Amino acid sequence: MNFALFILCALILTLQGCSQYIQDTGATMKEAFTGLEDTTVTLEKVRDLPYASIYARINHGHRLFLVLAFAETNPLTQSLRLKWVSSDGAMLVTENGRVVKTLNLPNYNLVEAHYPQQPTEKAAAWQAYYDWQPGYQFDQRVFVRSNLVKFEPLTSLLWQTKAAKVVENLDFPDGSQLQNFYWLNEQGLVVKSLQWLIPEKLMIEIEILKPYIG
Helix, strand or coil: CHHHHHHHHHHHHHHHHHHHHHHHHCCCHHHHHCCCCCCCCCHHHHHHCCCCEEEEEECCCCCEEEEEEEEEECCCCCCEEEEEECCCCCEEEEECCEEEEEECCCCCEEEEEECCCCCCCCCEEEEEEEEEECCCEEEEEEEEEEEEEEEEEEECCCCEEEEEEEEEEEECCCCCEEEEEEEECCCCCEEEEEEEEECCCEEEEEEEEECCCC
16 A cells, blocks of 8 residues: 555656656747747756756747757667757757757758767768658768867856867758857867758757756
């Protein structure tokens, strides 16, 4: 009887936590494509929430506040994947600061992206592979060249750092030539980014507010 009561109490607490979690996301992904203003959260809210959090902006739309739903290891790369959600079930998945997947965005979605390395200050060249929707465009090979641009100070609600600004020049199979930008903190972690995922159709900007610390 006591064990059953314990299970019931645990279930109630879990449901309450889920309800609060959805409320804390504050905005839906679809709102990024409407005439609403940028979402702005206070330092106190970001600090007091038990979840890691980010600001995200899609295709120069309105800024949204998203919170971390899941953190799990990618068995293929052994890197940590972070899943950030909106209250209507849209999701951005990041790995080493890169967006590697999106779900339930209104128009276009990245099914999967495969990168051989994480953003780095060192000059490098490699190939990445993208799968896109709609249109079932899979194994789109992209040629990437990266370089350090400069160091510059960055300040967010909970942190400040001297960031290394890295540019990645992208050559897409349709002939598009675009640029991604990553800002790396002193530990080499991505704290801000601008990433093209589908040429001229899907671009996402991210700023880390409360980092995931495990």
